[in-house]
Amino acid sequence: MFAFHVHKTDGAARLGELTTPHGSVDTPTFMPVGTQATVKAMRPADLRANGTDIILANTYHLMLRPGAERIAKLGGLHRFINWPHPILTDSGGFQVMSLSSLRKLSETGVTFRSHLDGAVVVLTPERAVEIQALLGADISMQLDECIKLPATPHELRRSVRLSAIWAERSKRAFESVPPGRALFGIVQGGDDPRLRVDSCRALVDIGFEGYAIGGLAVGEPQHVMLAMIDAVMPSLPTSCPRYLMGVGTPDDILEAVARGIDMFDCVMPTRNGRHGVAFTRFGAINLKNARHAEDPRPIDAESPCLAARDYPRAYLHHLIKANEILGAMLLTEVNVHYYQSLMRQTRAAIANRQFIEFCQSTRDSWARGESAAS
Amino acid sequence: MFAFHVHKTDGAARLGELTTPHGSVDTPTFMPVGTQATVKAMRPADLRANGTDIILANTYHLMLRPGAERIAKLGGLHRFINWPHPILTDSGGFQVMSLSSLRKLSETGVTFRSHLDGAVVVLTPERAVEIQALLGADISMQLDECIKLPATPHELRRSVRLSAIWAERSKRAFESVPPGRALFGIVQGGDDPRLRVDSCRALVDIGFEGYAIGGLAVGEPQHVMLAMIDAVMPSLPTSCPRYLMGVGTPDDILEAVARGIDMFDCVMPTRNGRHGVAFTRFGAINLKNARHAEDPRPIDAESPCLAARDYPRAYLHHLIKANEILGAMLLTEVNVHYYQSLMRQTRAAIANRQFIEFCQSTRDSWARGESAAS
Numbered sequence: 207m208f209a210f211h212v213h214k215t216d217g218a219a220r221l222g223e224l225t226t227p228h229g230s231v232d233t234p235t236f237m238p239v240g241t242q243a244t245v246k247a248m249r250p251a252d253l254r255a256n257g258t259d260i261i262l263a264n265t266y267h268l269m270l271r272p273g274a275e276r277i278a279k280l281g282g283l284h285r286f287i288n289w290p291h292p293i294l295t296d297s298g299g300f301q302v303m304s305l306s307s308l309r310k311l312s313e314t315g316v317t318f319r320s321h322l323d324g325a326v327v328v329l330t331p332e333r334a335v336e337i338q339a340l341l342g343a344d345i346s347m348q349l350d351e352c353i354k355l356p357a358t359p360h361e362l363r364r365s366v367r368l369s370a371i372w373a374e375r376s377k378r379a380f381e382s383v384p385p386g387r388a389l390f391g392i393v394q395g396g397d398d399p400r401l402r403v404d405s406c407r408a409l410v411d412i413g414f415e416g417y418a419i420g421g422l423a424v425g426e427p428q429h430v431m432l433a434m435i436d437a438v439m440p441s442l443p444t445s446c447p448r449y450l451m452g453v454g455t456p457d458d459i460l461e462a463v464a465r466g467i468d469m470f471d472c473v474m475p476t477r478n479g480r481h482g483v484a485f486t487r488f489g490a491i492n493l494k495n496a497r498h499a500e501d502p503r504p505i506d507a508e509s510p511c512l513a514a515r516d517y518p519r520a521y522l523h524h525l526i527k528a529n530e531i532l533g534a535m536l537l538t539e540v541n542v543h544y545y546q547s548l549m550r551q552t553r554a555a556i557a558n559r560q561f562i563e564f565c566q567s568t569r570d571s572w573a574r575g576e577s578a579a580s
Numbered sequence: 581m582f583a584f585h586v587h588k589t590d591g592a593a594r595l596g597e598l599t600t601p602h603g604s605v606d607t608p609t610f611m612p613v614g615t616q617a618t619v620k621a622m623r624p625a626d627l628r629a630n631g632t633d634i635i636l637a638n639t640y641h642l643m644l645r646p647g648a649e650r651i652a653k654l655g656g657l658h659r660f661i662n663w664p665h666p667i668l669t670d671s672g673g674f675q676v677m678s679l680s681s682l683r684k685l686s687e688t689g690v691t692f693r694s695h696l697d698g699a700v701v702v703l704t705p706e707r708a709v710e711i712q713a714l715l716g717a718d719i720s721m722q723l724d725e726c727i728k729l730p731a732t733p734h735e736l737r738r739s740v741r742l743s744a745i746w747a748e749r750s751k752r753a754f755e756s757v758p759p760g761r762a763l764f765g766i767v768q769g770g771d772d773p774r775l776r777v778d779s780c781r782a783l784v785d786i787g788f789e790g791y792a793i794g795g796l797a798v799g800e801p802q803h804v805m806l807a808m809i810d811a812v813m814p815s816l817p818t819s820c821p822r823y824l825m826g827v828g829t830p831d832d833i834l835e836a837v838a839r840g841i842d843m844f845d846c847v848m849p850t851r852n853g854r855h856g857v858a859f860t861r862f863g864a865i866n867l868k869n870a871r872h873a874e875d876p877r878p879i880d881a882e883s884p885c886l887a888a889r890d891y892p893r894a895y896l897h898h899l900i901k902a903n904e905i906l907g908a909m910l911l912t913e914v915n916v917h918y919y920q921s922l923m924r925q926t927r928a929a930i931a932n933r934q935f936i937e938f939c940q941s942t943r944d945s946w947a948r949g950e951s952a953a954s
Binding site: 246251272288499502527528531 | 616617618620621622623625645646650653654655659660661662873874876886890891892894895898899901902904905906908909910
């Protein structure tokens, strides 16, 4: 059965625990993104070994290939991908906007063409809930309309209104989903703090197990994103988990945790890893850079992560330049390990009521960079 | 110090042990191919865990990128790639023929353009030995000319003569390599058994630590390949390891072991894995095939290899269709595990003098296929 408990707070930062049908998750938590039913370049057991408690799966991709009904027939997503731990699925709304063509939006739902084969697909709030139920998601997200910024006030208002209507329909559809699972609402409103509050109140009136802040991390400056979090926080129930969608850099995460966010997802550790960027306690290191070509040092000689500890930077540089799969594998692991160890340290710092000090020392270490360590 | 001992024989099949500066290798052995300083899609620790004792690295690729001098400066190939176990390097001859353009062959060596950047590179027998010494190979191969079949008798004779001259120069150059490492000669002669014997005798006169049979597995029928092995075997010293280059299918390996071959390398388990083919005790399974799209069974429920045991075929089918890195990772592991377990069983069968029975039961299992097992 889904549940959420806040065990401790330190300022606005919260140490909590999500309970789901597939196990519990300590919060604040970071969810690696498994777009096409795989967190790219990582085996599930290695995700787990590197501290991952919950992953995100993309409804849009899975509904198109291999299909939600097929996954249900095979026993659900957890069994399909060999990940017996919690899974959150997004609603598909964001990818419909960013990946598909020929979108037609109405109050009923959205009609689009698949980016894979051009097939016409209809996604309604009810179908989005149904797909996520077929996948067997521990946490489902309502279908929302995620519009691009900048947007006119008129567009923003229309999209907030539509998302609220869809939220209500999602909630109703979710009543026929097996019990124990959770449905989260998604706050929209672009960069307008008053619209954000309106959106938030409408969702709280409907009532969800958790609340997400959507439509951010789409290119806006960090201070805008943080201002939107600040705007909605007072209107969100303290008893429910708060999820900042698609965020972000390690610094974004610390800023958001400091404001009371409990959950994050982002492609950054996996995607940037495949492109040669390692996240470390010294900040980000771009291994594609020629200055690493003859560097015998590992990424971090003191890391418990073997990918960070046992391979020369010169080798990682070579693998990325040669477009070798092993480069993607090793740097993805380095980054998932770093993100999850940052979350673990974050939780420990909140437990010890030293979160501010932890943020300061972490930022100092990023700012000092590698020079101090070598 | 390099050494080779035959512990037991069963017919012509031999159970032996190679000793190298980086550890020993039980033979018959299979060497996965690490073309660009990585066995594609596998971490070194996973190669080892799946039974790999020695890998092959490609001189041609490494001399072009990242460069032999650079790898030497970084402490050698073993340290560069985080593989502290034995490494055999080829001489670059085969790839010069198959990958580079504008080759000019003379008795001195071969001049060619890099397939990466078009740079003009000269490879001589002496330089091939030097590169392999810089890499720190436990076993080096002489530079040879590997010509395409079919070839005229005149071409074949010329290439055998050239390879013998290069063998002699390689041997001389190898005298300045640090002691303990080994140099192997390569028997050429195309599909002409008499030329194969001539080539073999010339090499044995020069004297090498081991002898390879090259220029096969290039598209000829299996019976031609086996006839060439049969032709040269009587001329090879029983005290030295015998290496059949670029071979092959599981069946090729059993046939060659039965004729006294001790060492193999092939891209087949790794390349075919990336393309969706799993090697199993039921024969090869092409996971790309649509009939696997809804199959909940793993590749082999009784395999100790988690990649073969814990993932539905439907999922592997999906990963390969979606071109996901994890598909390449899992099927590469399935195949390396299968090849290495075949070699382990081969060694056990020779030890028990049951190699013929083992070959028969293995072939029966391949022929029965999956139907009998499901």
